[in-house]
Every structure is written in C-alpha cells, then in structure tokens.
Amino acid sequence: MRGRLDAIDWKILRELQGDGRMTNVELARRVGISAPPCLRRVRALEEAGIITGYRALLDAKALGQDVMAFAMVGLTSQAEADLAAFTRKVEGWPIVRESYMLSGEVDFLLKCVAPDLGTFQSFVIDELTAAPNVDSVRTTLIIRQTKNAPLVPIKA
Numbered sequence: 001m002r003g004r005l006d007a008i009d010w011k012i013l014r015e016l017q018g019d020g021r022m023t024n025v026e027l028a029r030r031v032g033i034s035a036p037p038c039l040r041r042v043r044a045l046e047e048a049g050i051i052t053g054y055r056a057l058l059d060a061k062a063l064g065q066d067v068m069a070f071a072m073v074g075l076t077s078q079a080e081a082d083l084a085a086f087t088r089k090v091e092g093w094p095i096v097r098e099s100y101m102l103s104g105e106v107d108f109l110l111k112c113v114a115p116d117l118g119t120f121q122s123f124v125i126d127e128l129t130a131a132p133n134v135d136s137v138r139t140t141l142i143i144r145q146t147k148n149a150p151l152v153p154i155k156a
Contacts, residue, residue: 005050008033012041013050014154020054057150065113067120067141071096071128073108074136082133083107089131095123106138117141 005013011031015022022030028038045051060068075086083101090099090110098111110128114120120139129137 009041009045010154012038012045013152016042016051016054017151017154060113064115067112067114067117068145069112069114069120069139069141071110071112071124072106072138072140073110073128073134074105075107075133076135077133078107086131086133093123093127095120 008031012027015027015030024039024042025035027042028035031038033041042051073086075082086108087099087101090096090108095112095114096110097113100109101107102109112120112123114123124137124139128134
C-alpha cells in the first residue's frame with residue numbers, strides 16, 4: 001500500500017500522529033479536503049494496517065510506576081516453537097511493556113515498568129529466570145529517558 005499513498009494520505013498520517021483525537025472535520029480541514037472523503041481515506045488506511053490504533057500516551061512515573069528497566073534474555077533454544085512459546089509467555093507479563101526479538105548475543109530485549117525495585121526484582125527471579133527455555137537474563141535499570149519519539153518519521 002505504501003506505493004499507493006498520495007500526498008493527502010501522507011498529510012492525514014502526519015496529522016493523526018500529532019493528534020489522534022481530532023475530529024474528522026478538523027482533520028479534513030487541515031489536509032485540505034472535505035470530511036466524507038477524508039473519513040474514507042482514514043478507514044482505508046486503517047483497513048490496510050497502516051493505522052494500527054489510537055491511544056493516549058501516559059506518564060508511567062506519574063501513575064506510580066517508578067522503575068523502568070531493560071531485561072536482556074538469552075534462550076537455550078532458538079527453534080521457532082521455543083521462540084513462539086517465549087513470546088506467548090511475555091504477552092502474559094503485565095510488567096513487560098515492550099518486547100523485541102533480536103539477532104546476536106541476546107535473543108529478546110524486554111522493556112519493563114514496575115512500581116518499585118522489589119517488584120521488578122521479584123519478577124526477574126520468580127517469573128523471568130524461571131520461565132522455560134530461559135538460559136540467561138541480564139538487567140539494567142533506566143536512570144533517565146533522554147528521548148521518546150514513538151512517531152514514525154514522515155517528511156513534510
């Protein structure tokens with residue numbers, strides 16, 4: 001679908017990334033078309049899987065989640081069934097907010113958010129290291145986030 005996006009589609013994507021709560025009428029005004037075709041375009045972008053959802057971005061610390069950490073996990077087996085099983089396990093851990101399968105020395109990088117250090121340590125000891133097929137776990141605490149750019153770059 002990327003090759004079929006025109007200038008209006010790109011404007012729609014840029015505007016919605018900046019403010020996903022704006023009305024269709026406001027979006028149409030900003031991109032220079034009327035509301036009905038704007039809504040059709042947004043729905044087509046959603047159906048094509050380019051727009052995958054809408055959400056509010058929350059401040060974890062303001063909500064009592066004071067510890068952020070990364071866990072680097074090595075598995076004993078990288079067979080597809082074992083990777084899939086670990087991925088399913090990760091999906092069930094609320095403390096894990098992001099998970100990435102990697103190439104190289106580490107198989108998975110997990111971004112974890114917890115209310116306190118004790119909760120994070122308990123998760124690592126009782127859940128993560130005890131999970132089937134886990135060979136090694138290295139953790140590192142995040143001292144400060146220095147960049148947060150969740151938006152996809154779109155040229156003007």
